[in-house]
Amino acid sequence: MNLLDVDQISAKQINDIFVLADSLRLNNEGSSTLLAGKTFVLFFPETSIRTRVTFEKGIKELGGECILFPPETLDKREALRDLMNYLNNWVDGIIVRHSSYSIIQELAAQSVMPVINAMTSENHPCEILSDLYTISRQRENFRELAYTFVGPPGNICRSWANVASVMNLQFNHVCAQGYQLGASSANYKFHTELEDILVHSDVILTDSLPMDLQSDEYISKYQITLERMKMTKSNAILNPCPPFFRGEEVSGDAISSDYFVGYSFKKNLLYVQLAIVLYCLMK
Numbered sequence: 379m380n381l382l383d384v385d386q387i388s389a390k391q392i393n394d395i396f397v398l399a400d401s402l403r404l405n406n407e408g409s410s411t412l413l414a415g416k417t418f419v420l421f422f423p424e425t426s427i428r429t430r431v432t433f434e435k436g437i438k439e440l441g442g443e444c445i446l447f448p449p450e451t452l453d454k455r456e457a458l459r460d461l462m463n464y465l466n467n468w469v470d471g472i473i474v475r476h477s478s479y480s481i482i483q484e485l486a487a488q489s490v491m492p493v494i495n496a497m498t499s500e501n502h503p504c505e506i507l508s509d510l511y512t513i514s515r516q517r518e519n520f521r522e523l524a525y526t527f528v529g530p531p532g533n534i535c536r537s538w539a540n541v542a543s544v545m546n547l548q549f550n551h552v553c554a555q556g557y558q559l560g561a562s563s564a565n566y567k568f569h570t571e572l573e574d575i576l577v578h579s580d581v582i583l584t585d586s587l588p589m590d591l592q593s594d595e596y597i598s599k600y601q602i603t604l605e606r607m608k609m610t611k612s613n614a615i616l617n618p619c620p621p622f623f624r625g626e627e628v629s630g631d632a633i634s635s636d637y638f639v640g641y642s643f644k645k646n647l648l649y650v651q652l653a654i655v656l657y658c659l660m661k
């Protein structure tokens with residue numbers, strides 16, 4: 379199977395991926411040859427760091443091989459259908475970061491092997507599944523928490539909204555008027571007043587700001603500062619999507635505080651992405 383976005387898999391499948399990630403994390407014996415003889419083609423821009431390091435490291439640790447191309451390789455004149463029908467001869471999986479989600483969907487439609495979306499402009503399923511996995515292993519009541527995303531309705535916001543609807547989570551989106559992701563639902567509520575919703579929030583999520591939101595007016599109203607984090611529920615956490623920018627969507631004092639869950643929070647990207655690879659190969 380493919381992993382194109384979180385709203386294309388079920389809550390049970392997400393749970394199965396999380397259980398697989400547990401066993402990889404706890405380093406079950408014999409796992410080191412699970413991908414022996416398997417070859418993965420990766421399409422990543424040179425600027426990708428975390429997602430690529432963890433996919434490549436994980437695949438190699440389980441005995442698999444990675445062949446890396448820049449995503450522009452997919453923008454050549456050759457029809458993707460032709461490219462995929464050649465790759466189908468030799469390759470066991472495709473992992474692709476490309477701005478265009480429709481290119482990834484087209485690759486998947488032509489592929490006999492799993493295609494995994496490693497981020498598009500529309501969505502970022504692997505990152506969000508990894509974040510939710512980490513929260514779920516730190517907080518047993520993760521399904522009852524209030525998740526508040528403050529920022530643009532981009533790829534990170536959209537994948538959080540999608541996972542919220544699959545897992546039936548309470549997801550708040552806070553941004554300026556006009557930046558709503560979609561209609562309100564049981565799992566998606568849009569707000570323009572940050573302070574009003576912080577008091578009901580357990581997990582604060584951010585993404586970097588596009589140019590049109592990098593104004594003093596927006597930043598003073600919506601930046602996550604230490605003072606604002608103090609308004610949240612007890613035990614609340616701040617999980618900014620990297621790369622994050624101090625002085626823009628988050629303040630330096632919020633990042634230096636105990637609310638920031640830290641760099642180790644992303645450690646599970648390695649296990650969750652590998653679990654996704656193994657799960658997609660099995661199904």
Ligand SMILES: NC(=O)NCCC[C@H](N)C(=O)O
Pocket residue numbers: 428429497498499502505532533534585586619620621
């Ligand atoms: N760690 C990552 O994979 N970063 C995600 C960056 C998300 C950001 N909205 C972007 O599209 O560049």
